[in-house]
Amino acid sequence: MDSFIRLYSDAISEIASHYEKTISFRRLSRDENNYGDIMGRIGRTVYISDEEVGMIGLTDPEIFAALAHEVGHIVYHTHDWQPDCEQRADMLAAYLGLGSQMIAAIEKILDSRRFSKLTSLLIGRIHFLQNMMRG
Numbered sequence: 001m002d003s004f005i006r007l008y009s010d011a012i013s014e015i016a017s018h019y020e021k022t023i024s025f026r027r028l029s030r031d032e033n034n035y036g037d038i039m040g041r042i043g044r045t046v047y048i049s050d051e052e053v054g055m056i057g058l059t060d061p062e063i064f065a066a067l068a069h070e071v072g073h074i075v076y077h078t079h080d081w082q083p084d085c086e087q088r089a090d091m092l093a094a095y096l097g098l099g100s101q102m103i104a105a106i107e108k109i110l111d112s113r114r115f116s117k118l119t120s121l122l123i124g125r126i127h128f129l130q131n132m133m134r135g
Ligand SMILES: [Zn+2]
Pocket: 069, 073, 085, 086, 089
């Protein structure tokens, strides 16, 4: 989390220069994490559960990609012209050079079978990222 901020905050400020508010990050303790979230956001705060991230087996670069996705939701949130919020959020990860790490993270989430209702959405995100990286 700290290294994500150190490595990517400048690049994010540049890519999302329209966004001028501060985004904060915090760890979610086991007690607070009633829904077993891996990661998420409340307002302008991105939160992450180390336990859940560990269970899914995300590597550091995959965690960076997932954090970038959450930041993407925040910085692009107010634009209703966007075709799809998830794809828009994934674009920020790809812009940061974390597209393949984002795909790997989504594949691990799929493999965990914890979000089976989201399977088609997650597969759609992989295809979107693959197309984006090809183009
Ligand atoms: Zn999302």
